[in-house]
Amino acid sequence: MGTMRGSGRRALLAFFAIACSAGWAPGAAAAANVVNGDFEAGNLSGWHVHQETEAGDWFAYRGTAESISEGNNRPLPQPPQGTFAAAADEAGPDSLILWQDIGLEPNRRHQLALTAYYEAFQKLAIPTPDTLSASEEALGGQVDQQFRIDVMKPTAPLESLAPEDILLTVFQTKAGDPDTMAATRITASLNQFAGQTVRLRFAVAASEDPANNGSHTVLRGGLHAGVDAISISNRPLTPSGQGGSGKLSLGEPRANRRNGTVTLSVHVPVAGRLVAKHSGLLKQASVRATDAGMVKIRLRPTATARKILKRKHRLRAGAALTFAPSEGSPEKATARVVLQLAPRPPRHR
Structure with a gap:
C-alpha cells in the first residue's frame, strides 16, 4: 500500500x-x-x-x-x-x-x-x-x-x-x-x-x-x-396490526387474448405477499410487494379452463386473493375476472 x-x-x-x-x-x-x-x-x-x-x-x-x-x-x-x-x-x-x-x-x-x-x-x-x-x-x-x-x-x-x-x-x-x-x-x-x-x-x-x-x-x-x-x-402499521381492514384495492383486470391470461393490479397497504389461490379455473399465482403500492399478479387458466376457452373464447372466473403482510393478519378479497382467448384463424390450403 x-x-x-x-x-x-x-x-x-x-x-x-x-x-x-x-x-x-x-x-x-x-x-x-x-x-x-x-x-x-x-x-x-x-x-x-x-x-x-x-x-x-x-x-x-x-x-x-x-x-x-x-x-x-x-x-x-x-x-x-x-x-x-x-x-x-x-x-x-x-x-x-x-x-x-x-x-x-x-x-x-x-x-x-x-x-x-x-x-x-x-x-x-x-x-x-x-x-x-x-x-x-x-x-x-x-x-x-x-x-x-x-x-x-x-x-x-x-x-x-x-x-x-x-x-x-x-x-x-x-x-x-x-x-x-x-x-x-x-x-x-x-x-x-x-x-x-x-x-x-x-x-x-x-x-x-x-x-x-x-x-x-x-x-x-x-x-x-x-x-x-x-x-x-x-x-x-395498519390499525391494530390488522390486515383485514379493507386496505386492499383491486384495479381493472386486463385480459390477454393471445394466451388466455389476465393481469390484475392490486394496491397493497404494506410490504407482504399476495397469493391467488388455485381453483378449478385459475392456477395458483403469487407476487411479493416490497412496500405499499401497486403490484401486478398474473392469473393463468388451468387445463380445464383452456379447454373451455378454446370452445367459447370467453370465461368468467373468481380469483380468491390472500394478502399476508409483513406484520399483522392476512386480508382476503375476491376478484372477478374474464378470461379471453382469440379464436385461431382458419388454415388455408
Whole structure:
C-alpha cells in the first residue's frame, strides 16, 4: 500500500483526530433515527470508529480529498449528495469499522436506506475462514479485501462474522466483484427488528498483497469505501396490526387474448405477499410487494379452463386473493375476472 508523504500524513491524521473526537459516548440510541447519517456536521459525531492497526481511518470528507496512501494516487470521489460523506482509507493494512446503535420503535415499519460506493486497488478477496482482520497472523498468507454492511446485535463482538450475531447483511463484496462501484442506493426492510436496538456496522478490511519482485516484497493494495445519506424511515402499521381492514384495492383486470391470461393490479397497504389461490379455473399465482403500492399478479387458466376457452373464447372466473403482510393478519378479497382467448384463424390450403 506504500507509505505516506510526511506533510500530507500529518495533516490528514490531524484531520482524523478532529473528526473522531466528536464521536458520542455509548448510550441509548434515538428511536429509528440515525444520528448524523448525512455527515453534514462535517465530522463523525454520532458514530464510533474501530481501527485494528491505526494505519487507516473512517472520516468525514468534502470535495475530492486526497488518499492517505502513496500506493494509489486517486482522490476520493465527490460526496454523492450534500457537502460531506464518510470514507474509509488506509496507508497500510487495516480493518476499519464505522458503527452506530439505533433503537427501532415497536409497532412501526422501518426501512433502512443508504448510499454506498467503493474502489479497490487490488482484487476483492474473502479469506477462508472469513474474517475482518487484516493481520498476517490471522490471514495465514491469504488476502482480505472486502467491504460489507451489516445490521448486528448490539451485544455482539464488533468484528464478529458469526451468523448468530448478524441480523441482516445489507451489502457485501465478494471475490470476482468489480473493483469499483459507483455511488449506489441500497435499501433494506428492518420491520422484523421493530422494538429492538440494532447496530449498523460498516466494515472494511484491506490487507497487504505480498508479491515477489526479485529479492524483496512489493506492498500494494488498499480500498476506498464510502457511505452517505444513511436514514431509517418508520411508518405505522395498519390499525391494530390488522390486515383485514379493507386496505386492499383491486384495479381493472386486463385480459390477454393471445394466451388466455389476465393481469390484475392490486394496491397493497404494506410490504407482504399476495397469493391467488388455485381453483378449478385459475392456477395458483403469487407476487411479493416490497412496500405499499401497486403490484401486478398474473392469473393463468388451468387445463380445464383452456379447454373451455378454446370452445367459447370467453370465461368468467373468481380469483380468491390472500394478502399476508409483513406484520399483522392476512386480508382476503375476491376478484372477478374474464378470461379471453382469440379464436385461431382458419388454415388455408
